[in-house]
Amino acid sequence: MKDMEKKTYEGAMARLDEIINLLENNKVSLDDSIALYQEGVELASYCDAKLKSIENQVTKIYEDQQLKDYEGE
Template sequence: MADKETLTFEEAMEKLEGIVDILEEGNVPLETAIEKYKEGMELAKICNQKLKNVEDQLTEILKENGETESFVINEEE
């Protein structure tokens, strides 16, 4: 796998989707399936962290005077 630090969100998602496709086929040896599952979990963590970083950036707004101000995004339940 490419260096995890340099993967973009899109690259990580593409690799994760490939792993899901392989595992959904169901004709993968158990050892291979376990390795693919572990790799998929690592990629999911990378994607989650990248989304969290973007969310953190989006929760700050730039005021007219150039200062930043945090705000909370209310999620629908």
């Protein structure tokens, strides 16, 4: 998806939900289905990377059962 750097996790998940509904309800042509599937894969990858980034931030904040100030990456 273009402009992926501007996308939020919540926006990406909402778009994924739209894509799933379109594909499940057979409301698009085969060619459009392929394009939507590709967009969905890109969005899923973006969401996975975003979650891993958040997980790393939380791990840095909460190490050895102690809360620490987050200093960024």
